[in-house]
Amino acid sequence: MDKRFVYADNSATTKISKPVLEAMMPYLTDHYGNASSIYSLGMDSARAILNARETVAKAIGAKTGEIYFTSGGSESDNWAIKCAAEVGASKGKKHIVTTVFEHHAVLHTCQYLEKHGFEVTYVPVDEMGLVHVSDIEKALRDDTCLVTVMFANNEIGTIQPIAEIGALCREKKILFHTDAVQAIGNVEIDVAEMNIDLLSMSGHKIHAPKGIGALYMRTGINLPNLIHGGAQERSKRAGTENVAGIVALATAISECTKNIPEKQARLSKIRDRIIAELTKIPESRLNGDPIKRLPGNVNISFRGIEGESLLLSLDLEGICASSGSACTSGSLDPSHVLLAIGLPHSTAHGSLRLSLSDENTEEDADYICEVVPRVVEKLRAMSPLWERILRDEDIDAE
Amino acid sequence: MIYSEKVMDHFANPRNVGEIPDADGVGEVGNAKCGDIMKMYIKVNDGIITDVKFKTFGCGAAVATSSMATELIKGKPIEEALKLTNKAVIEALDGLPAVKLHCSVLAEQAMKAALADYYRRQGVDPALIIGDLSAPDTCEI
Ligand SMILES: Cc1ncc(COP(=O)(O)O)c(C=O)c1O
Numbered sequence: 001m002d003k004r005f006v007y008a009d010n011s012a013t014t015k016i017s018k019p020v021l022e023a024m025m026p027y028l029t030d031h032y033g034n035a036s037s038i039y040s041l042g043m044d045s046a047r048a049i050l051n052a053r054e055t056v057a058k059a060i061g062a063k064t065g066e067i068y069f070t071s072g073g074s075e076s077d078n079w080a081i082k083c084a085a086e087v088g089a090s091k092g093k094k095h096i097v098t099t100v101f102e103h104h105a106v107l108h109t110c111q112y113l114e115k116h117g118f119e120v121t122y123v124p125v126d127e128m129g130l131v132h133v134s135d136i137e138k139a140l141r142d143d144t145c146l147v148t149v150m151f152a153n154n155e156i157g158t159i160q161p162i163a164e165i166g167a168l169c170r171e172k173k174i175l176f177h178t179d180a181v182q183a184i185g186n187v188e189i190d191v192a193e194m195n196i197d198l199l200s201m202s203g204h205k206i207h208a209p210k211g212i213g214a215l216y217m218r219t220g221i222n223l224p225n226l227i228h229g230g231a232q233e234r235s236k237r238a239g240t241e242n243v244a245g246i247v248a249l250a251t252a253i254s255e256c257t258k259n260i261p262e263k264q265a266r267l268s269k270i271r272d273r274i275i276a277e278l279t280k281i282p283e284s285r286l287n288g289d290p291i292k293r294l295p296g297n298v299n300i301s302f303r304g305i306e307g308e309s310l311l312l313s314l315d316l317e318g319i320c321a322s323s324g325s326a327c328t329s330g331s332l333d334p335s336h337v338l339l340a341i342g343l344p345h346s347t348a349h350g351s352l353r354l355s356l357s358d359e360n361t362e363e364d365a366d367y368i369c370e371v372v373p374r375v376v377e378k379l380r381a382m383s384p385l386w387e388r389i390l391r392d393e394d395i396d397a398e
Numbered sequence: 399m400i401y402s403e404k405v406m407d408h409f410a411n412p413r414n415v416g417e418i419p420d421a422d423g424v425g426e427v428g429n430a431k432c433g434d435i436m437k438m439y440i441k442v443n444d445g446i447i448t449d450v451k452f453k454t455f456g457c458g459a460a461v462a463t464s465s466m467a468t469e470l471i472k473g474k475p476i477e478e479a480l481k482l483t484n485k486a487v488i489e490a491l492d493g494l495p496a497v498k499l500h501c502s503v504l505a506e507q508a509m510k511a512a513l514a515d516y517y518r519r520q521g522v523d524p525a526l527i528i529g530d531l532s533a534p535d536t537c538e539i
C-alpha cells in the first residue's frame with residue numbers, strides 16, 4: 001500500500017472544516033465590529049452571537065439563555081467546578097464527587113479546591129472504564145455540593161451513564177456538571193431530558209478552531225463569574241466576544257449534531273474493523289468497553305513496546321496518533337486513565353489511541369491495519385522487554 | 399516538544415541494534431514500570447571494544463541515546479568508553495528536550511553495566527574500576 005497521511009488524533013484536536021471556515025471568515029475580515037458597539041457594524045456581530053447561541057442551545061436541548069461562550073473546555077470546566085464550589089461553600093457544603101479518570105481540566109481543578117478546604121471523592125471506574133451510578137450514589141453526602149462526571153472519556157472513549165447520574169443528582173438536589181467535550185456530536189445529548197445542570201463544550205474537537213468553547217448553565221443556577229470585567233455574556237463572562245470563534249463553534253455544533261446515528265454507524269464500523277485487526281497482534285488488548293464507546297475511538301495496548309516510540313514510528317509512516325505512555329504525558333507515570341482501569345504500568349506505556357473523525361475513510365483504516373502491526377513487530381524486535389515477555393517472565397513484579 | 403534532526407535520525411535508523419550471541423559482557427538497566435529498559439552487548443579484544451549492540455524498550459530519546467552511545471564507544475579502548483558521559487551523548491545528539499533528560503541516563507548506565515559484566519567474567523571486581531553501579535529505584539532521576 002502506498003504511503004499516505006492519516007490524521008487519527010481527532011480527540012486531541014481537529015482540522016477546521018470547510019463550512020466552519022466559511023461561516024467564520026466574514027467575522028475575521030469585514031465584520032470585525034465589537035458586539036457591544038451601537039453602530040450597525042457592531043450590531044452585525046451582536047446578531048451573529050445571538051444566532052450562534054440559539055444554534056448551540058438547540059443542539060443540546062437547552063434554552064438560548066442557558067449558553068455562555070468561553071475560551072474552551074478547560075475554562076468551562078473551571079467555571080462550573082470552582083464556582084459551584086463557591087456557591088456550595090456559602091451554604092456550608094464543601095464536598096465534591098467526581099471520578100478518577102476525568103480530564104485534567106476537571107481533576108486538577110478538584111485538586112486545587114482540595115487545597116482550599118474542599119473535600120473531593122474520586123469515584124473509581126470499573127475495568128471497562130465505566131462509572132457505576134451506585135458508586136456515585138454511595139459517595140454522596142449531606143454536604144455534597146457538586147457531582148462532576150465526564151460524558152465520554154477522552155482516552156478510552158467510554159460513554160458514561162449520564163442520564164442516570166443526572167436523575168440521581170436531581171432527586172438529591174445536587175448540582176450535576178458533565179464535561180461533554182468529547183461527546184458532543186458523537187452521542188445524542190439533551191440536557192433537559194438528562195437532568196444536566198452544567199455542561200462543558202469545546203470547539204476544536206469538532207472542527208472549529210482552538211480557543212472557543214461554551215458552558216451550558218441551566219436557568220436558575222446562576223453561578224458567580226469566573227472571569228470578571230465587562231458586561232459581555234450577560235455580565236457572566238467578561239471579555240470582548242470572539243465573534244468568529246463563536247460563529248465557528250455554532251456552525252461546528254450544528255454540523256456535527258445533524259445526523260448522529262448515521263455518523264455513529266459509519267465510524268463505528270471503521271473503528272471495529274481496526275480494533276478487530278489490531279487485537280489480532282499477539283499480547284495486545286483493547287482498553288475500554290467495546291460497545292459503550294465513542295464511534296471513533298480505538299485504544300489498544302501492545303505489551304513490550306513503549307508508546308512514544310510507537311508514535312514516532314507511526315509518524316514516519318504518515319500516521320498521527322497518541323499514547324498514554326509516561327514519556328508522552330510529560331510525567332513519570334503513564335496515563336491516569338489506563339491505570340484507573342487496572343492496567344499495569346508496563347502495559348499502559350505501550351498504549352495507542354487512534355481517534356477518527358468524519359474525515360477518515362475506509363482507506364485510512366486499511367492503511368492503519370497494514371502499518372501498525374509492522375511497526376509493532378519492528379519495535380518488539382529491538383525490545384529487551386519483549387524478550388522477557390516471550391520467556392514468560394513476570395515483568396510487572398516490583 | 400521538539401526533537402533535533404540528529405535524534406530523529408538515530409531514532410529512525412538506530413545504529414548497532416541487535417544482540418551479540420557470544421558477547422564478552424552484557425548489561426541491562428531500567429525497568430518496565432518506568433517505561434525504559436536498555437540492554438547492551440559488548441565484544442572486547444585487547445582492551446578495545448570491538449563490537450557493541452543494543453536493544454531498547456523506551457521512548458525516542460531512549461532509543462536515540464542508546465544508538466549514539468554505541469557509536470561513540472565502538473572501536474574505542476575501555477578506558478575511553480568509561481569516560482563517556484550522558485552529557486556527551488546528549489551533546490552529540492544536538493541536545494534533548496528538558497523533559498527527556500531523565501530518559502537519556504540509561505545509555506551510560508547500560509554501557510557501564512555491560513563493562514561491569516565483562517570484568518566480572520574476567521574475575522575482576524568491577525566496583526574497583528567502574529565505581530558505584532547501583533541504579534536508582536524510582537523512575538525519577
Ligand atoms: C474531556 C476533555 N475535557 C476538556 C478538554 C480541554 O478542552 P480545551 O482544550 O478546549 O480547553 C479536553 C481536550 O483536551 C478534553 O478532551
Ligand SMILES: [Zn+2]
Binds near residue numbers: 327456457498
Ligand atoms: Zn522516555
